[in-house]
Amino acid sequence: MKSSNLGYPRIGENREWKKALEAYWAGSLTESDFQDKMTNIRLANLQKQKDLGIEWIPVNDFTLYDQMLDTAVMFGLVPKRYSDYTGGKVPLSIYYSMARGNQHEVAAEMTKWFNTNYHYIVPEFEDSQLELLENKPLAAYREAKKQLGIEGKPVLIGPYTFIKLSKGYNKKDFPSIILRLLPLYKQILQELEQEGVQWIQIDEPILVTSLAKEEMKTITYLYEQLQLAAPSLHIMLQTYFDGAEWYEELIKLPVQGIGLDFVYDNGRNLQSLKQFGFPKDKILGVGVIDGENIWRADLPAKIKLLSTISGFVSKDNLWIQPSSSLLHVPVTTDNETLLPSEIKKAMAFADQKLEEISILTKGLNEGINSVRVQLDAQQSALTKLANSETRNNLVVQKQAEAAQSRSYSRHLPFKERYQKQQEIFKLPLLPTTTIGSFPQTAEVKKARSHFKRNEWTASEYESFINEEIKNWIQIQEDIGLDVFVHGEFERTDMVEYFGERLGGFVFLKNGWVQSYGSRCVKPPVISGDVDFLEPMTVRESVYAQQLTDKPVKGMLTGPATILNWSFVRNDIPKKDVCYQLGLALQKEVIALESAGITMIQVDEPALREGLPLKVSDRQEYLDWAVSSFLITTATVQDTTQIHTHMCYCDFNSFMDVVSLLDADVISIETSRSHGELASVFEEKTYEKGIGLGVYDIHSPRIPSVDEMFRMIEKGIQVLDKNQFWVNPDCGLKTRGIPETIGSLKNMVEAARKVRQQF
Numbered sequence: 001m002k003s004s005n006l007g008y009p010r011i012g013e014n015r016e017w018k019k020a021l022e023a024y025w026a027g028s029l030t031e032s033d034f035q036d037k038m039t040n041i042r043l044a045n046l047q048k049q050k051d052l053g054i055e056w057i058p059v060n061d062f063t064l065y066d067q068m069l070d071t072a073v074m075f076g077l078v079p080k081r082y083s084d085y086t087g088g089k090v091p092l093s094i095y096y097s098m099a100r101g102n103q104h105e106v107a108a109e110m111t112k113w114f115n116t117n118y119h120y121i122v123p124e125f126e127d128s129q130l131e132l133l134e135n136k137p138l139a140a141y142r143e144a145k146k147q148l149g150i151e152g153k154p155v156l157i158g159p160y161t162f163i164k165l166s167k168g169y170n171k172k173d174f175p176s177i178i179l180r181l182l183p184l185y186k187q188i189l190q191e192l193e194q195e196g197v198q199w200i201q202i203d204e205p206i207l208v209t210s211l212a213k214e215e216m217k218t219i220t221y222l223y224e225q226l227q228l229a230a231p232s233l234h235i236m237l238q239t240y241f242d243g244a245e246w247y248e249e250l251i252k253l254p255v256q257g258i259g260l261d262f263v264y265d266n267g268r269n270l271q272s273l274k275q276f277g278f279p280k281d282k283i284l285g286v287g288v289i290d291g292e293n294i295w296r297a298d299l300p301a302k303i304k305l306l307s308t309i310s311g312f313v314s315k316d317n318l319w320i321q322p323s324s325s326l327l328h329v330p331v332t333t334d335n336e337t338l339l340p341s342e343i344k345k346a347m348a349f350a351d352q353k354l355e356e357i358s359i360l361t362k363g364l365n366e367g368i369n370s371v372r373v374q375l376d377a378q379q380s381a382l383t384k385l386a387n388s389e390t391r392n393n394l395v396v397q398k399q400a401e402a403a404q405s406r407s408y409s410r411h412l413p414f415k416e417r418y419q420k421q422q423e424i425f426k427l428p429l430l431p432t433t434t435i436g437s438f439p440q441t442a443e444v445k446k447a448r449s450h451f452k453r454n455e456w457t458a459s460e461y462e463s464f465i466n467e468e469i470k471n472w473i474q475i476q477e478d479i480g481l482d483v484f485v486h487g488e489f490e491r492t493d494m495v496e497y498f499g500e501r502l503g504g505f506v507f508l509k510n511g512w513v514q515s516y517g518s519r520c521v522k523p524p525v526i527s528g529d530v531d532f533l534e535p536m537t538v539r540e541s542v543y544a545q546q547l548t549d550k551p552v553k554g555m556l557t558g559p560a561t562i563l564n565w566s567f568v569r570n571d572i573p574k575k576d577v578c579y580q581l582g583l584a585l586q587k588e589v590i591a592l593e594s595a596g597i598t599m600i601q602v603d604e605p606a607l608r609e610g611l612p613l614k615v616s617d618r619q620e621y622l623d624w625a626v627s628s629f630l631i632t633t634a635t636v637q638d639t640t641q642i643h644t645h646m647c648y649c650d651f652n653s654f655m656d657v658v659s660l661l662d663a664d665v666i667s668i669e670t671s672r673s674h675g676e677l678a679s680v681f682e683e684k685t686y687e688k689g690i691g692l693g694v695y696d697i698h699s700p701r702i703p704s705v706d707e708m709f710r711m712i713e714k715g716i717q718v719l720d721k722n723q724f725w726v727n728p729d730c731g732l733k734t735r736g737i738p739e740t741i742g743s744l745k746n747m748v749e750a751a752r753k754v755r756q757q758f
């Protein structure tokens with residue numbers, strides 16, 4: 001057996017990569033100094049993998065921004081609107097214009113990479129000539145060989161995945177796009193073959209999504225062509241993030257290796273392997289180490305799995321690998337000096353995962369006894385965590401179990417309770433409100449850091465927050481909004497804030513992962529049973545409410561969003577964790593309600609992010625995600641108004657789910673797609689309160705009264721005016737104060753103007 005890796009985090013142990021990128025953008029690094037730094041980081045990453053004993057080390061997984069963008073510019077796919085581009089190898093300035101926009105042109109679209117929190121730049125096909133402007137995999141291969149003596153395995157995004165994730169063409173143009181692109185792929189492979197490259201890893205994660213059978217025919221054609229182009233180059237066709245969709249066809253493709261994910265496949269790949277076998281002349285890349293989560297593997301269980309697999313594939317033909325690129329996990333646990341040791345010892349980031357791969361490979365090649373010490377150490381770390389207090393909160397576990405078998409719903413149907421609520425709130429037609437946060441100015445951030453560094457006492461910090469709340473309650477009065485918020489000044493982040501106050505969470509010191517470009521995130525870790533300890537938001541909400549007669553919405557982050565934006569323990573199903581979160585938040589809802597808060601918003605912007613890749617798995621996820629939301633919200637009185645918020649607008653495919661959440665009012669980001677929505681509501685009816693965002697909060701621009709007036713008019717053409725709310729697209733945290741006030745004033749004025757017509 002051989003050890004192999006699919007991709008290594010590019011950001012560096014201390015985010016050196018991010019810092020260099022930002023210094024270059026800021027003009028404090030010259031291009032050549034920047035390139036030198038990048039080369040050093042790239043080589044250091046390769047050397048580390050070599051030192052950790054990995055035999056097949058990926059090259060060309062490194063990038064100066066994003067691997068999809070790299071592939072696009074390699075093919076000359078630069079949209080014409082970046083008019084400074086005059087042809088030839090794409091210069092860094094154009095590359096970064098596409099990634100981040102420039103003075104004249106906005107950036108290219110960015111979107112989520114399958115079901116991860118990584119975002120890629122969406123390639124755009126136009127009618128221009130395609131040409132291979134550089135062979136990046138070849139350059140990466142040469143560099144690794146020359147500088148470090150590494151016989152690398154170049155990584156390339158496969159043609160089918162690349163085209164499917166691109167835009168700028170119609171379905172009927174698909175064949176012609178393939179014909180334009182295929183010669184370029186062939187050329188890359190031929191040049192690699194000539195160089196003497198042994199293996200190339202071609203990533204086709206699209207193969208785990210629900211593809212139609214005829215698509216598999218196209219894929220077969222593509223790989224036949226690639227094989228003919230470079231017959232002596234070995235192709236490892238790599239899939240990840242779930243089980244292969246057309247396994248039987250996949251294993252017949254003319255490639256020399258197939259890489260499968262045995263972690264996130266719900267057992268599908270093993271089942272296919274048992275059912276259809278595996279060709280004797282191919283290598284199987286066995287993804288047994290979890291590439292997306294941060295926990296150590298149960299190595300004896302992995303050895304057992306590998307033994308089962310070796311009943312179908314000869315041991316000589318197995319490569320032991322992570323389930324996906326390690327891009328999605330932090331670099332190393334070495335710097336996590338603040339974690340409780342029982343938790344730290346049970347964690348594995350990229351480097352520790354590569355160690356695990358080496359241990360497994362050695363154990364299977366040389367016998368278990370050769371790695372007994374490591375297996376025992378790992379086992380005892382996992383056992384310790386399993387037996388720890390944080391994972392054995394029996395009260396929470398019992399409650400969550402009981403909650404699973406109950407069904408939660410509001411006492412009265414929507415129409416009746418909404419009417420009761422209206423009798424109390426007496427809101428005008430088209431009530432105006434905001435999504436929750438107000439500008440987090442430099443002052444607010446400074447106050448928080450004073451408090452964190454113990455330069456301010458808790459009461460000093462509290463009075464600062466109170467002043468902000470008070471100030472913004474007055475501003476909301478002046479603007480004339482109907483439903484207020486407290487402004488979320490006490491929160492850095494909508495998930496972290498709750499994680500820090502609930503039991504069962506820990507936080508990493510250096511656990512950064514790339515989200516997009518130079519932006520890295522440090523997700524909270526749900527390491528134990530999630531427990532409500534004490535009210536988390538009541539103080540600020542009550543303080544705000546007592547300053548005004550207008551209703552102030554309590555403001556919480558929903559269970560699915562907390563789950564999907566955290567690293568989650570993997571010893572119990574995600575569903576169980578979500579129920580625990582739902583219950584903990586229910587206690588917060590009850591606390592708010594008992595403190596006199598009569599409107600409570602539970603944000604679920606990431607509900608959709610947890611959606612499984614396979615269509616057949618989606619219902620189950622939605623069932624428990626929706627149930628958890630109901631656990632949190634459904635116990636309130638009829639007169640307590642539940643709001644929710646989501647940041648996306650493809651309401652078309654999501655309306656049924658939204659409706660099941662049974663929130664009295666939902667606000668959604670829609671200002672950029674109001675036109676499309678009209679047709680949605682013509683087809684389906686949505687009867688609850690709804691605010692279709694009337695302005696885009698991503699820009700400092702102040703929209704005019706007229707503009708928003710027209711937006712509202714459009715909204716009430718398709719929805720009943722009695723259910724329509726008026727609000728911005730999302731929270732205003734990233735905006736400046738003057739533009740926030742200016743925009744909201746215009747928004748309120750626009751709503752008034754529309755009201756006058758009735």
Ligand code: GLN
Nearest residue numbers: 435436437603605647731
């Ligand atoms: N209440 C949050 C805010 O206003 C919602 C943020 C979000 O939807 N991402 O910031």
Ligand code: ZN
Nearest residue numbers: 646647730731
């Ligand atoms: Zn939002």
